[in-house]
Amino acid sequence: MALLGSARPDDGIGLLDLDITAQPPSTRRARTRGAVGSLLATPGGTIGTVIVLGLIVLAIFGPELAPYSFSAIDVNATLQGPSLHHLLGTDQLGRDILSRLIYGTRIEMEVAVPAVACALACGLILGLLGGYLGGLVDNVVVLVTDTFQSFPAIILALALLVVVGSSLRNLVIVIAIAFLPNYARTSRALVLSVKQNQYILAERALGASRLRIMVRHITPNIVAPLFILLAMDTPSAITVEAGLSFLGLGVRPPNPSWGAILSDGFNSIYQAPWAVLFASLTLAIATIGFLCFGEALRDVLDPRLRGVSRWRA
Amino acid sequence: MASLNGRPAVDEAVLDIQDLAVEYRSRGSVMRVLPGVDLTITRGQVVGLVGESGSGKSTLALAVLRLLPANGKITAGRIVLDGTTDLTSISREQLRRVRGEKVAMIFQDPLTSLNPTFKIGRQMIDVQTAHAGGRVRWPDRKQFRQRAMALLHEVGLPDADQLMGSYPHQLSGGMRQRVMTAMALSLEPELLIADEPTSALDVTTEAQILGLLRQIKASRDLTILFVTHDLSVVAEICDRVVVMYAGQVMEQGEVADVFREPQHPYTSALLDAVATRSHRGQPLNTIPGRVPSLIGQIKGCRFASRCSYAQDVCRAEEPRPVASGSSEAVRCHMRDPQSGYEHAGLPSAAAPKVVPPP
Numbered sequence: 048m049a050l051l052g053s054a055r056p057d058d059g060i061g062l063l064d065l066d067i068t069a070q071p072p073s074t075r076r077a078r079t080r081g082a083v084g085s086l087l088a089t090p091g092g093t094i095g096t097v098i099v100l101g102l103i104v105l106a107i108f109g110p111e112l113a114p115y116s117f118s119a120i121d122v123n124a125t126l127q128g129p130s131l132h133h134l135l136g137t138d139q140l141g142r143d144i145l146s147r148l149i150y151g152t153r154i155e156m157e158v159a160v161p162a163v164a165c166a167l168a169c170g171l172i173l174g175l176l177g178g179y180l181g182g183l184v185d186n187v188v189v190l191v192t193d194t195f196q197s198f199p200a201i202i203l204a205l206a207l208l209v210v211v212g213s214s215l216r217n218l219v220i221v222i223a224i225a226f227l228p229n230y231a232r233t234s235r236a237l238v239l240s241v242k243q244n245q246y247i248l249a250e251r252a253l254g255a256s257r258l259r260i261m262v263r264h265i266t267p268n269i270v271a272p273l274f275i276l277l278a279m280d281t282p283s284a285i286t287v288e289a290g291l292s293f294l295g296l297g298v299r300p301p302n303p304s305w306g307a308i309l310s311d312g313f314n315s316i317y318q319a320p321w322a323v324l325f326a327s328l329t330l331a332i333a334t335i336g337f338l339c340f341g342e343a344l345r346d347v348l349d350p351r352l353r354g355v356s357r358w359r360a
Numbered sequence: 361m362a363s364l365n366g367r368p369a370v371d372e373a374v375l376d377i378q379d380l381a382v383e384y385r386s387r388g389s390v391m392r393v394l395p396g397v398d399l400t401i402t403r404g405q406v407v408g409l410v411g412e413s414g415s416g417k418s419t420l421a422l423a424v425l426r427l428l429p430a431n432g433k434i435t436a437g438r439i440v441l442d443g444t445t446d447l448t449s450i451s452r453e454q455l456r457r458v459r460g461e462k463v464a465m466i467f468q469d470p471l472t473s474l475n476p477t478f479k480i481g482r483q484m485i486d487v488q489t490a491h492a493g494g495r496v497r498w499p500d501r502k503q504f505r506q507r508a509m510a511l512l513h514e515v516g517l518p519d520a521d522q523l524m525g526s527y528p529h530q531l532s533g534g535m536r537q538r539v540m541t542a543m544a545l546s547l548e549p550e551l552l553i554a555d556e557p558t559s560a561l562d563v564t565t566e567a568q569i570l571g572l573l574r575q576i577k578a579s580r581d582l583t584i585l586f587v588t589h590d591l592s593v594v595a596e597i598c599d600r601v602v603v604m605y606a607g608q609v610m611e612q613g614e615v616a617d618v619f620r621e622p623q624h625p626y627t628s629a630l631l632d633a634v635a636t637r638s639h640r641g642q643p644l645n646t647i648p649g650r651v652p653s654l655i656g657q658i659k660g661c662r663f664a665s666r667c668s669y670a671q672d673v674c675r676a677e678e679p680r681p682v683a684s685g686s687s688e689a690v691r692c693h694m695r696d697p698q699s700g701y702e703h704a705g706l707p708s709a710a711a712p713k714v715v716p717p718p
Contacts, residue, residue, distance in 0.1 A: 181430060245472040252425055252467075252553075253543060254460030255490050263486065267477040 085347045092343030098336025105149050106156040113146035118301040126319035136321035138311050144322050147303035148329050154304045155333070158215065159284035162222035167277050169223070170230020171270075175261045177231070178238025188235065192228035200225040200283075201290050208296045218297055222284050233276055237269035244268075271345045278341020282334035289330065305330055373443060374551050374583045375401040375424065375463075380437035382416075382423050391654045393419045394607045396437065398681075401551070406577060406584040408598035408615065410591060410630070414651040416607040421555045421587045425459055442550070461491060464544035468556040470536035474528035480539055481524030484508035487546050511542040516572055534565035538572065545576065555587045570597050591634050595619060603627050606651050606662040609681070610691050617686030624690050626663045661693065669694065673701055 087093050105112065114134075121141035128136050135144040177188030195203065207221040241247070242265060250264050289306025291297035293313075298304035305326050312322025382394040393416045401407050409417045422428050424439055426447065439447040441462060447455065459465075467473045475483060488504040505524070512520040515538040528536060537557060544552060554573065558566040574597055577584055586598055594601050594615060601619070602612040603626065611624040622628040632645040639645075649666040652658055661667070664674040673693050684695035693699040 245467050245469055246475045248427060249465070249467055249473045249540065249543075250475070251427055252459055252465035253487050253490070254456045254458070254547070255487075256456055259490055264475055264478075268475070 086343050089343060089346075091339040092346075095336050095339025095341070095343055098332060099340045102152055102156065102333060102336065105152040107153075109149045109153050113143075113149040115143040115146040117147045117150035117303045118142065119146075126315055128319065128321055135325045136319065138308070138319075138322050139315050144308065144325055147308050148305065148326065151303040151305045151308060154298055154302060155285050155288065158218055158222065158288050158298075158304075159281050162219045163226060163277055163280045163284045165219070165223035166226035166280070167230050167273060170227045171234045171266070171273065173227075173231040174234025175238055175265065178235040179242055179257065179261050179265065185235075188231060192231045195224070196228040196232070201287050204287055204291060205294065205296060208291060213296050213299070215298070218288065218291065222287055225287065226280055226284060229280070230273065230276065234269055234273060237272060238265055241265050241268045271348050274348060275341050275345050278337045278344065281337045282330070285330060285333060372403045373400045374403045374441070375399075375585070376438075376440040376443070377420075377424070378438045378440065380420070380423060380439060381435045382419055382428065382432060383435050384429075384432050386431055389655050392607070393432075393654055394423070397607070397609055399602060399609060399612075401583060401585055403550075403583050404581060405599045406573075406586055406597055408594035408601045409585060409587045409604060410589060410594055410601060411604035412589060412630075412651060414606070415604040417587050417604050418555055419607075420604070421465070421553050421585065424553060424585075425463055425465060426455060427465070457491070460487065460544075460547045460549065462549055463551045463553060464547065464549040465553040465555065466537070466540045466544050466557050469560045470533050470540055470557075471560065473540050474536055476528055478527075479524065480526050480528065480531070481505065481508060484511065484524070484539075484543055484546065487543050491547055507546065508542075511546055512539070514545070514576070515539070515542045516568075517542070533561050534568060537561065537565075537569055541569075541572065541576070545580070548580070549582075551583045551585065553585045553587070556589070558593065559588070559590070566593070573597060591619075591630060603630070606658070607654060608662055608691060609689070610663065611687050612689050613687035621685050621687075623684045623687040623695050624692050625667050625669050625694075661691070671701055673699060
């Protein structure tokens with residue numbers, strides 16, 4: 048940039064009228080590029096955004112896009128391999144796997160995303176209270192989260208589901224509870240480090256209330272790492288849902304969650320591995336997509352990284 | 361105290377700290393950082409609070425607004441603001457109102473004193489909304505914004521419009537300290553506590569910030585408590601100086617008087633340790649030893665272990681503050697006519713011209 052600028056013979060910038068408040072070109076470009084532009088600035092960001100947007104489109108327009116109904120049984124074409132009629136093959140009841148995966152996307156989006164979002168919101172509140180207020184509140188938060196975290200997520204979800212009964216809403220709540228401790232602990236740790244910063248002391252010295260400091264001053268400083276966690280946990284929530292469906296406690300048949308497709312396909316894995324293969328592949332692609340998207344999102348949300356391109360730096 | 365100096369005691373005290381004691385507790389041990397400090401800050405003055413690291417000067421500054429870290433506790437004493445409000449006993453909400461509106465504070469490190477996720481404008485407006493009470497409507501916000509811009513102008517940042525849209529990391533250290541100052545002034549406090557506001561800045565910027573503080577003080581009739589370890593900064597900006605050592609006020613008085621004829625051996629030693637041109641080519645003077653540990657009780661004068669004039673009495677009894685020479689209060693047995701040790705060990709060069717009490 049600088050070279051181009053100085054190569055122009057008369058660009059009107061003399062030594063004396065240097066604008067000292069002018070920002071470096073990269074910052075300026077980042078500002079004009081906007082949030083969407085920065086999200087797409089890296090290959091990972093582009094891949095992640097495309098995958099996540101694709102999943103959202105599939106979730107919304109699934110029924111229109113799917114070639115067959117998720118429950119259309121074709122007993123003449125069971126356990127088929129990929130063909131022009133059934134791009135990803137069929138399962139043991141002759142249902143089109145592609146269509147079931149597409150319909151399944153909506154269920155995953157209805158379960159995994161709200162569950163993880165709930166976990167983030169509740170965990171953030173607990174973490175803020177515990178980390179900032181300290182003392183007794185903190186002890187309670189740590190006790191509760193440690194107790195919950197001593198169970199593996201899927202075992203905890205399993206136990207809770209058995210107690211409350213399985214429905215889509217309960218599934219969301221149970222997965223949220225299973226993931227909540229992770230968010231509470233992470234946000235608590237982040238709060239503990241952020242609250243040591245001098246600007247928190249400065250805000251207190253200027254008469255900011257505790258609520259204002261927690262909500263307005265600490266939260267923006269800790270959401271960036273939490274978003275990474277959110278993006279990483281969305282696929283694991285899908286996995287937990289898949290696991291629960293696999294065990295018969297999640298989504299009821301014939302509804303096609305990815306876990307249910309995996310579980311159905313597992314029974315006939317030797318005759319026709321297609322269901323397991325493609326369901327796992329979808330899960331893997333979704334995982335990669337959410338991870339890349341989360342990472343790009345963090346870079347966009349964190350103003351300290353704004354305008355800094357990892358590829359140039 | 362003022363009457364001792366021959367002046368009428370009519371000066372109004374903005375802040376009157378009486379016998380303030382602060383302790384830090386950590387597992388098993390108690391550090392009595394401030395054993396009982398008395399300090400009066402008169403309206404319209406710039407009071408310099410000096411001392412080496414660990415002398416308790418920052419603790420005192422933080423204790424005024426009850427901003428001590430979680431393990432710090434005010435165990436005794438009163439902090440009286442405007443002769444009416446005792447800051448040690450008011451409720452959380454009242455205290456929140458005092459912070460910013462009556463007493464504001466700026467800090468040492470301007471690089472970390474601003475929230476990195478906020479633009480300057482939002483941060484400047486946020487301070488005002490925090491004190492506006494209740495819901496803030498749009499016309500107010502517009503007014504807050506104009507006020508923020510005016511303040512940025514006042515602290516010498518002309519391009520306020522662009523600045524309001526900048527993030528802290530896009531600003532230099534000096535600019536950030538100016539922004540901090542503008543934020544601190546936005547609620548028109550009576551007292552500004554500046555905790556080493558220039559220590560992290562280079563000398564040129566330091567001079568600019570000092571000039572700014574002096575100018576603001578004059579234009580706004582502000583009282584400033586200036587915490588620093590830099591005596592040349594005190595000479596530059598302060599009216600009065602308070603010398604602290606190991607949590608105690610050792611000497612206080614008008615800057616010109618104290619610096620010309622320091623009454624306490626510690627003040628003299630501090631002044632001797634300042635690098636000057638006349639010392640060129642010679643090694644710098646230092647004070648041997650270090651600040652005593654504040655865990656447990658200290659017997660006698662706190663400076664005795666490092667004082668080259670220390671007598672037996674210094675190690676046995678704690679000196680009381682007395683007026684001596686042009687200093688208003690000195691904690692030294694050798695300045696106390698009743699101790700029987702007056703001038704016992706001090707060389708004549710450091711000894712004061714004896715001023716008869718009025």
